[in-house]
Amino acid sequence: MNIALFGSDIAIGHKEKIGSLIQGLVSGGVSLSYYSGLYPLLERISGDMGFDLPEGPLFSSSDDLPEDLDLFLSLGGDGTFLHSLTIVRERDVKVAGVNFGRLGFLTAAKAGEENENWIPAILEGKFDVIKRATLRIFSDSLPDDFFPFALNEISIQRRTPYMIGIDLKINGMSLPTYWADGLLIATPTGSTAYSLSVGGPIVTPEAGVFAISPIAPHNLNVRPLIVPDQVQIEMEIHSRAEEVMLTVDNREVIIPSSAKIKLEKGSFSMSTVSLGKEGFFDALQEKLLWGADKRNNLQ
Structure with missing residues (x-):
């Protein structure tokens, strides 16, 4: 062996x-x-x-x-x-x-x-082997050598004291703008990590969904959202600052606030031992x- x-x-x-x-x-x-x-x-x-x-x-x-x-x-x-x-x-x-x-x-x-x-x-x-879904990010603002897959979550967060606005589309359908410190998209595996800390739901590992949760939203009517993992998610950012922080699991990249971002389920899963x-x-x-x-x- x-x-x-x-x-x-x-x-x-x-x-x-x-x-x-x-x-x-x-x-x-x-x-x-x-x-x-x-x-x-x-x-x-x-x-x-x-x-x-x-x-x-x-x-x-x-x-x-x-x-x-x-x-x-x-x-x-x-x-x-x-x-x-x-x-x-x-x-x-x-x-x-x-x-x-x-x-x-x-x-x-x-x-x-x-x-x-x-x-x-x-x-x-x-x-036993648990197949854990991954989440992929597409953006022209990523470094060429950046590995664009996450096991837990991908988030966009502010770098300044000012909140940011995030326009979200699910399969081309627009959602109301999120005004918050950031937005987090978690896999089922990531639902017990950062997503849990921002009030997201707990999701069993085999569930075929993603959890979308705002980070410190400045709105009483915004709640976490569960979507099927077959959807395509698009994000555009509004910010007074020129840059925002992108996190992919425990890695971070500073990207322009004008960056266009697309997320979808990864083409492979991670086989983990239980x-x-x-x-x-x-x-x-x-x-x-x-x-x-x-x-x-x-x-």
Whole structure:
């Protein structure tokens, strides 16, 4: 089995967990490749813990990611998991997250859990695969080398103290102008991220929809909107400022406020690993405390 290890900014305090993870994979006969930004930390950990780090190819982008991968293992939190999309891209490679961060809503396992609980399941293929839709942006204002796909959300936001106006068309049909700090379009996966913070709805991962939510709207009558993921979304911006901020997951680009933007469902989905220990609604309750109420414990 060929597994790629990906991660960044993992604290050295996690070295025993990382070392245990690598040793568990190697004992299972796994061949490893390494993200170049992570490799120096892994070398240091293996030296400190007294084991040999197996040889394997290094990769730094999608261009040099090994072709024969069975699994892409993202070590970190949700931000690292989102970054994985820019490496895996259109490749049909299963992505599994191991949480070394804080929340880890998208991750399949938590660092420090007994390895016998999840590493054998990974090696034996005893897991489910969730196909997560992506969202694509089209705009002449994007840099040539920008990867125009999001797993969570795409947003337009103001850069100055002045609110912005956003004209929106759904399949060519105009909606009332949004006057707000910005506008956010989320995938089902992104509905539990930034979209949740601005009052958007929670959407199950398999739902074929996008959620459109204003960010701090200056209007009492504006509410989040659910649309089918087969629609085409067009945006035009009104702003006193010459520039606005575009975010694509955890990446940001400054674009002219005159930019024309089009969004549609991505041509590929991201295959993510679920170990079946908990379902979507279990994760909502455990990690986001959904429905937490002391009265529920009195029944």
